[in-house]
Amino acid sequence: MLASFGGVISRLGRDRLFLLLAPVVLFLLVFFLFPFVTLFRISFAVNEGGSGFGEGTLFYEAGTWTLANYIQFFTDRFFTDMALFTIQFGIMVGVIATFVSYLLAYQIYRSGPLMKSVLLLAVILPKFTNIIVLMYGLLVVFGRSGLVNDFLLWTGIINEPLQMLFNLFGVLLGETIIVMPYCVLVIVAVLHSIDDALLEAAEGLGASRARAFFEVTLPLSLPAVWVSLLLAFMWGVGAFASPYLLGNADLYTLSVEVDRQVNWRLNWAMGSTIAYVLMAMIIVLMYVYSRLQRESGARS
Amino acid sequence: MIARIAWYVLVGFNCLTVAVLLVPLVVSVLVSFTPAEFVSLPETFSLRWYREFFGDWQWMESLSDSFVVAILTIIISVPIGTATAIAFTRYRFKWRAAASTVIMLPLFVPPVIIGLGSLTFHRAIGIWGTHFSIAVAHSLWAMPLVFIVLQSTLRRVDVSVEEAAAGLGASPVRVFFEITLPLVASGIFVGTLFAFIISMNDLIMALFLSTADIKTMPVVIWPQIRYLLTPIVAAASSVIIVITVGLLIVAARVTNIRRLADFRS
Amino acid sequence: MKPRIRVVNLVKNFGSFTAVDDVSFDVGEGELISLLGPSGCGKTTTLRCIGGYETPTSGAIEIGGERVNDTPIHKREIGMMFQSYALFPHKTVEDNVGFALKMRGVDKAKRKEEVGKTMELVDMLGFEKRYPSQLSGGQRQRVALARAIIHHPEVLLLDEPLANLDRKLRETMRVELKLIQERVNISAILVTHDQEEALVMSDRIAVMEGGKIHQLDRPADIYNKPSTKFVANFIGETNFLEGTVTGLQNGAATVKVEGDIEIDVHAHDGLHVGSDVGVTVRPERINIGKQAAADASNVIDGRIEFVTYLGSIANYRVRSEAGPIFQVMQPIVGQQASLSEGESVSMWWSRDTGLIVD
Numbered sequence: 001m002l003a004s005f006g007g008v009i010s011r012l013g014r015d016r017l018f019l020l021l022a023p024v025v026l027f028l029l030v031f032f033l034f035p036f037v038t039l040f041r042i043s044f045a046v047n048e049g050g051s052g053f054g055e056g057t058l059f060y061e062a063g064t065w066t067l068a069n070y071i072q073f074f075t076d077r078f079f080t081d082m083a084l085f086t087i088q089f090g091i092m093v094g095v096i097a098t099f100v101s102y103l104l105a106y107q108i109y110r111s112g113p114l115m116k117s118v119l120l121l122a123v124i125l126p127k128f129t130n131i132i133v134l135m136y137g138l139l140v141v142f143g144r145s146g147l148v149n150d151f152l153l154w155t156g157i158i159n160e161p162l163q164m165l166f167n168l169f170g171v172l173l174g175e176t177i178i179v180m181p182y183c184v185l186v187i188v189a190v191l192h193s194i195d196d197a198l199l200e201a202a203e204g205l206g207a208s209r210a211r212a213f214f215e216v217t218l219p220l221s222l223p224a225v226w227v228s229l230l231l232a233f234m235w236g237v238g239a240f241a242s243p244y245l246l247g248n249a250d251l252y253t254l255s256v257e258v259d260r261q262v263n264w265r266l267n268w269a270m271g272s273t274i275a276y277v278l279m280a281m282i283i284v285l286m287y288v289y290s291r292l293q294r295e296s297g298a299r300s
Numbered sequence: 301m302i303a304r305i306a307w308y309v310l311v312g313f314n315c316l317t318v319a320v321l322l323v324p325l326v327v328s329v330l331v332s333f334t335p336a337e338f339v340s341l342p343e344t345f346s347l348r349w350y351r352e353f354f355g356d357w358q359w360m361e362s363l364s365d366s367f368v369v370a371i372l373t374i375i376i377s378v379p380i381g382t383a384t385a386i387a388f389t390r391y392r393f394k395w396r397a398a399a400s401t402v403i404m405l406p407l408f409v410p411p412v413i414i415g416l417g418s419l420t421f422h423r424a425i426g427i428w429g430t431h432f433s434i435a436v437a438h439s440l441w442a443m444p445l446v447f448i449v450l451q452s453t454l455r456r457v458d459v460s461v462e463e464a465a466a467g468l469g470a471s472p473v474r475v476f477f478e479i480t481l482p483l484v485a486s487g488i489f490v491g492t493l494f495a496f497i498i499s500m501n502d503l504i505m506a507l508f509l510s511t512a513d514i515k516t517m518p519v520v521i522w523p524q525i526r527y528l529l530t531p532i533v534a535a536a537s538s539v540i541i542v543i544t545v546g547l548l549i550v551a552a553r554v555t556n557i558r559r560l561a562d563f564r565s
Numbered sequence: 566m567k568p569r570i571r572v573v574n575l576v577k578n579f580g581s582f583t584a585v586d587d588v589s590f591d592v593g594e595g596e597l598i599s600l601l602g603p604s605g606c607g608k609t610t611t612l613r614c615i616g617g618y619e620t621p622t623s624g625a626i627e628i629g630g631e632r633v634n635d636t637p638i639h640k641r642e643i644g645m646m647f648q649s650y651a652l653f654p655h656k657t658v659e660d661n662v663g664f665a666l667k668m669r670g671v672d673k674a675k676r677k678e679e680v681g682k683t684m685e686l687v688d689m690l691g692f693e694k695r696y697p698s699q700l701s702g703g704q705r706q707r708v709a710l711a712r713a714i715i716h717h718p719e720v721l722l723l724d725e726p727l728a729n730l731d732r733k734l735r736e737t738m739r740v741e742l743k744l745i746q747e748r749v750n751i752s753a754i755l756v757t758h759d760q761e762e763a764l765v766m767s768d769r770i771a772v773m774e775g776g777k778i779h780q781l782d783r784p785a786d787i788y789n790k791p792s793t794k795f796v797a798n799f800i801g802e803t804n805f806l807e808g809t810v811t812g813l814q815n816g817a818a819t820v821k822v823e824g825d826i827e828i829d830v831h832a833h834d835g836l837h838v839g840s841d842v843g844v845t846v847r848p849e850r851i852n853i854g855k856q857a858a859a860d861a862s863n864v865i866d867g868r869i870e871f872v873t874y875l876g877s878i879a880n881y882r883v884r885s886e887a888g889p890i891f892q893v894m895q896p897i898v899g900q901q902a903s904l905s906e907g908e909s910v911s912m913w914w915s916r917d918t919g920l921i922v923d
Contacts, residue, residue, distance in 0.1 A: 137325055259507065271416055
């Protein structure tokens with residue numbers, strides 16, 4: 001096996017490997033890493049107001065460096081509360097999306113080929129359409145005079161329209177729909193990798209279907225649950241469109257605030273600072289998460 | 301018995317989930333056919349809002365901006381993603397696993413951060429305000445996807461097929477064009493579609509990088525959906541849905557054709 | 566006769582692992598040499614070095630009298646058949662077979678003519694327009710062979726070409742492949758782990774293990790005169806006994822093995838009393854009966870523990886009175902009743918039957 005890996009092209013030498021990898025290295029270096037550098041610089045810049053970061057200000061220009069933005073961020077309750085809410089929101093999205101996705105993924109895993117394709121398509125479709133289209137549809141369906149309220153009023157279950165949007169429920173609903181496709185796909189993939197023989201063996205040994213699920217399927221699919229939690233969490237922390245459109249000012253996340261600072265208040269410096277804090281939060285939480293996961297993995 | 305009941309509860313719950321996933325999409329398409337002035341389910345079928353959409357030069361300009369950006373995104377991300385996938389499937393080198401994580405990294409960075417970072421950097425180097433600028437940001441997401449698709453397609457190609465061609469006298473370049481490229485054509489096609497769809501549908505990065513002159517469709521819809529909520533937004537959304545779903549169906553057909561031909565020898 | 570292929574002191578390392586360890590051999594004009602051994606013995610790596618798919622760590626490869634170590638694959642005049650056949654799935658049979666000619670700039674008309682000739686050679690006329698996925702395993706194999714020989718390469722490299730066929734087809738294809746190779750008179754190297762295949766097809770066999778060649782000989786010699794214990798065990802069945810030389814006289818050696826049994830064998834040079842040696846005796850060369858002939862040598866008494874029948878051959882497992890177990894195979898001739906389990910028997914064999922191996 002050792003010998004057959006690589007094949008023809010691997011014999012062609014290092015120079016060709018270099019040629020193949022040069023574009024991606026250059027691309028990521030210039031258009032992914034460098035933006036972080038400028039963002040870093042601006043997060044330490046004095047906010048001049050107006051168009052934000054003054055054009056032509058050089059990276060090293062003396063007197064334009066300041067810690068004021070970070071100090072403001074960590075001393076202002078407005079920002080710290082928002083940061084806390086962003087993390088809480090990420091956790092809520094992670095848990096809800098993973099739970100709902102697991103149920104759907106399990107049915108997909110147990111379905112015949114036709115049902116499987118239909119359900120998978122239903123899950124993937126929203127991902128491949130615009131976030132805006134989705135939000136628009138949610139506004140029309142779940143709004144005060146939307147279809148759901150009309151229906152419930154008509155049946156007489158309620159006398160007054162329910163407030164389903166512009167509150168936490170609405171924001172979670174929107175964000176869950178946005179992240180669900182990833183979670184479902186991850187869980188379905190892992191469920192399918194479980195050897196059917198294991199289940200049959202468990203049932204053959206006298207475990208009921210339900211028992212077999214809890215004894216075999218669930219433990220074996222736990223890695224997928226972890227990945228799903230992580231994915232949904234990270235998307236939740238970065239949530240933008242859903243809190244913006246379906247929430248209210250109390251439900252704004254850091255991502256929303258970045259947009260407000262940059263595009264409305266023209267304070268690029270503060271926007272960059274928030275972006276950096278958000279990024280740092282994600283990195284720290286990912287690290288903590290990977291530690292937790294490793295520990296739980298070691299235990300099981 | 302309990303298991304059966306649990307199963308039905310599960311299926312019922314999932315029906316609800318699928319409804320919540322799909323109904324908003326269906327509704328926004330339906331609304332676009334209303335003849336009314338305001339958002340409502342149509343009682344009669346009308347193309348009024350489509351006429352307005354296609355008759356409005358602002359919408360048309362944003363549609364064309366979206367197309368230009370999407371095509372640039374393809375031009376940037378597909379060759380880079382493909383070359384990278386070839387390197388990863390046909391070479392052994394140090395840090396391969398780590399490098400593949402780095403390539404995926406942009407997918408895990410909140411789009412707001414990519415948008416703002418690109419804005420500051422693109423202004424600094426003077427490409428801000430071009431289609432290319434937005435396409436570059438979209439490529440940060442499209443390229444890793446092309447990479448994933450191509451990697452799995454390339455893995456499915458039997459390496460000894462390439463070796464056989466070389467043994468029969470094909471130079472490395474000829475091996476690529478005679479053997480590898482035709483065999484991964486479907487993967488490149490699917491990758492291209494993904495890049496297109498990503499670019500067409502991105503709102504957040506484009507929100508930061510758009511200017512008065514260059515606005516993609518989602519950026520134009522964005523303020524309208526917040527403040528106006530007229531059915532023309534539904535028409536605009538439906539146009540995007542039709543383009544996306546149409547392309548997805550094409551992609552599904554292409555991958556199916558490949559499966560039918562069954563290239564495994 | 567000048568060898569077409571020469572492999573000189575070939576070494577191939579993968580990191581700290583040595584896959585091929587100082588291997589040398591020549592392949593003559595029209596000769597078929599097998600590299601035979603268990604998986605991981607270095608046979609495939611050797612073949613891939615000759616084809617140019619691996620770069621030797623040291624040593625030389627010569628094809629047609631030219632050193633090709635630094636020649637890229639596509640400039641070496643080779644034809645290779647892969648275990649998976651590696652047919653181009655997106656090309657027709659015709660385009661597959663004609664590929665080497667296309668790469669050499671042969672024009673279309675000439676190509677068609679050559680493809681026709683080669684297709685006739687492998688008995689596949691009429692399949693030109695099919696795709697590989699529309700062929701059976703045996704047909705794919707023929708196409709792969711045609712593709713590998715159409716450009717008259719210096720050497721045909723066969724990497725387990727029959728491994729993917731079912732047993733019956735494999736047995737026919739062996740003969741056919743050998744006949745075609747002889748007809749076009751092409752030098753060939755066959756990599757296989759199937760000893761039967763190697764014995765049937767090869768002019769010479771190199772038995773490999775651990776990256777080294779144990780023995781390179783004609784098939785009959787490999788079978789009858791294995792030079793090492795590994796070869797004796799790998800090719801066919803054998804009884805292997807370890808012991809010490811206790812006597813030497815006029816070309817014969819006496820070896821004392823387990824259970825203090827003394828065995829007379831043909832001695833080779835360099836043996837002396839007290840050497841530790843191994844002795845192999847092929848099970849079909851051992852005589853067995855209720856009573857040994859009066860003038861028999863190497864007579865050992867025992868009891869039959871177990872009998873199995875392979876067609877017309879009886880396969881006995883005999884426990885000798887002194888302890889060691891022997892395997893004995895005897896054809897069942899005519900109505901002659903075979904011996905049955907539990908019977909007391911004698912075994913004997915002539916002095917020249919046993920072999921001392923390293």
